[in-house]
Amino acid sequence: MVSEFDSGGPFALAAEALRKSMGAYAPLKESTWRALLSHCHGMRLAKHEFFCVAGSVPRSFGFVHSGLLRCYVSDGEGNEYNKIFFDEGKFPGAMAALLTSQPSKVAIQALEDTQMLSIDFEGFRGLLRQREDLMWFHIMYLEQNWLLKKEPRELALVQEDATARYRRFLREYPELNERLPLFHVASHLGITPTQLSRIRKAERA
Secondary structure, three states: OOOOOOOOOOOHHHHHHHHHHHHOOOOOOHHHHHHHHOOEEEEEEOOOOEEEOOOOOOOEEEEEEEOOEEEEEEOOOOOEEEEEEEOOOOOOOOHHHHHHOOOOOOEEEEOOOEEEEEEEHHHHHHHHHHOHHHHHHHHHHHHHHHHOOHHHHHHHHHHOOHHHHHHHHHHHOOOOOOOOOHHHHHHHHOOOHHHHHHHHHHHHO
């Protein structure tokens, strides 16, 4: 019987993309890769469908093969702020909630029809304790995506003006500027869609 990840399976290409993406940080042994796959399953999200609902306790994080998601928070008045976007090759997850087993304060929603892999968090953590190659992947990923990228992004929110933040967005997400609606980009930058429209016009002038 062909599994979802075997050649010809519905998520075989997604599994190949996951291994290639992980290998860019640190190579995995074949035995580690097979063990990891046992904690993965393929899933499809329709546009606007949620991978993580705010207030729920998540059990997994993901890997995007095709599509686009946003991670956002809402205030008491229903206003939304887009913290980060996850396109192809990214790993969406409510990590603070996963680490604490507490309800998530963020929601993760598909902005396009999305094909992805869901990775069981407890299974992954168990493998981290056993497999040194997977541990090295985890360390390299955290260093590059949380330590080296997160701090400059947070500083930019308080030190840069709106135009500078928009230019930074274009550098960080050059391929997403045309894929995302104006109001989603504006929410990420902490400005109104009208302000962003003016900035775009000025930048094109």
